[in-house]
Amino acid sequence: MTRPRTRGSRAARALSTRVIARAALAVLTAAWSVLSVAGALAASLEERITVCLACHGAGGVSRVPETPSLSGQPQFFTVAQLFLFRDGRRSSAAMTAAATDLTNEDLRALSDYLAKLPPPEPPTEPADSARAARGRTLASQNHCTVCHNPDFSGREQMPRLANQREDYLLKTMRGYRSGARIGYAGAMAVELHELTDADLDALAHYLSHLPRSSR
Numbered sequence: 732m733t734r735p736r737t738r739g740s741r742a743a744r745a746l747s748t749r750v751i752a753r754a755a756l757a758v759l760t761a762a763w764s765v766l767s768v769a770g771a772l773a774a775s776l777e778e779r780i781t782v783c784l785a786c787h788g789a790g791g792v793s794r795v796p797e798t799p800s801l802s803g804q805p806q807f808f809t810v811a812q813l814f815l816f817r818d819g820r821r822s823s824a825a826m827t828a829a830a831t832d833l834t835n836e837d838l839r840a841l842s843d844y845l846a847k848l849p850p851p852e853p854p855t856e857p858a859d860s861a862r863a864a865r866g867r868t869l870a871s872q873n874h875c876t877v878c879h880n881p882d883f884s885g886r887e888q889m890p891r892l893a894n895q896r897e898d899y900l901l902k903t904m905r906g907y908r909s910g911a912r913i914g915y916a917g918a919m920a921v922e923l924h925e926l927t928d929a930d931l932d933a934l935a936h937y938l939s940h941l942p943r944s945s946r
């Protein structure tokens with residue numbers, strides 16, 4: 732009678748050891764999968780931002796014609812534009828390809844990263860004083876600072892304009908005026924409706940050349 736009982740309690744002990752081992756393994760597996768997911772997300776932000784900065788420039792400061800700098804842009808603005816590209820509501824072959832498979836988590840992480848990078852510096856060549864002065868007058872007459880901030884640093888869904896590339900500012904303002912770029916709320920088409928090509932040229936020159944002290 733003692734042998735079977737001993738065998739039985741040994742078996743029970745062995746069984747409970749196996750159960751505990753399996754439970755511990757399950758906990759470790761779960762913890763590992765959480766850790767490896769966190770690792771994968773961090774790595775994929777690095778991977779994703781490298782692709783972005785291949786076009787948008789090291790540090791988010793663009794050196795490619797008609798491609799905007801992204802550093803120092805308000806996070807909300809960048810997220811909103813990436814939504815528009817991803818949904819096909821803002822058209823750009825390059826950006827539709829870049830944004831198609833971004834998840835909401837990617838949008839949040841990328842825009843947060845870009846917002847924290849230092850904004851672009853003013854260009855090294857001096858501004859043409861006549862065009863810059865005309866641009867300043869137009870910006871003040873048209874109340875651009877009401878939305879874009881007195882120093883054009885942008886806020887919330889309204890972009891930083893200070894020291895953005897001149898060619899990009901001109902291209903995108905023409906796009907609003909012609910209807911090629913449809914913002915999510917149409918505010919910019921209304922703002923630029925009455926302005927001539929020469930006006931847009933002066934505004935782009937003024938905004939891209941703003942001195943550092945005015946930001």
Ligand code: HEC
Binds near residue numbers: 785786799809813825
């Ligand atoms: C192949 C080049 C290329 C790649 C890669 C690329 N972009 Fe772009 N991006 C552009 C161009 C060109 C524009 C301007 C489109 C236009 O004229 O409307 C742009 C516009 C943008 C804008 C709008 C900015 C503004 O001020 O209007 C954002 C935001 C942006 N890109 C973010 C990203 C992010 C984030 C990535 C990486 C996931 C990325 N881009 C990858 C070329 C690229």
Ligand code: HEC
Binds near residue numbers: 869888895
């Ligand atoms: C009523 C608020 C408002 C006013 C006033 C306003 N803007 Fe904007 N602006 C916006 C918003 C919002 C956006 C982003 C819209 C979008 O495309 O989704 C924008 C976008 C822009 C862009 C695109 C920049 C980029 O990086 O993509 C430029 C350039 C611009 N505005 C220039 C101007 C100028 C110049 C004036 C004055 C003539 C002006 N804005 C007045 C709200 C305003």
